[in-house]
Amino acid sequence: MSNSSEQSTVSSGLSPEQRLEPPNTRLLNAGIVTINDMETLRACVAYENAHQQRVQILRRLEHRATELRSQED
Template identity: 55%
Template structure:
C-alpha cells in the first residue's frame, strides 16, 4: 500500500468502513484500519447499528494485529 493509499484509508469514517454490502470490500476496509482508536470507533458504530458478530470478530482480530506490531 502506498503512503497516499494509507493516508486515505485513515480518513474513512466507521460508517464508510462497515456499510459496504460487498463482503470483500468491507473486509478490506477493516484490515486497513490504521490504529486501535479507529478500531474502537468502528466497534462502537457496529454495536450501535448492526451488531454483526462476524464484523465484531474481524475488528477484534485487527486490534490484536495492531497491538502486536
C-alpha cells in the first residue's frame, strides 16, 4: 500500500476499497459524502481508476472534489 493510501486510511478510518466496494449502494454513497479531505479523495479516485473505472462513481468523486474545493475558499 502506498504511503498516501495509508495516511488516508488513518485519517478517515476507511480505505478507498472500503469506501468504494461496500455491500450496497447506500454505503457507497455514504463513503463518498464523508470524504473530508483532498488526499482521501485522490486516493479513492486512484483506486477507482485502477480497479473498476465506473464512470458514475468517478463523477460522484468529482462532484465531492468540487464541494471540498468550495469549502476551502
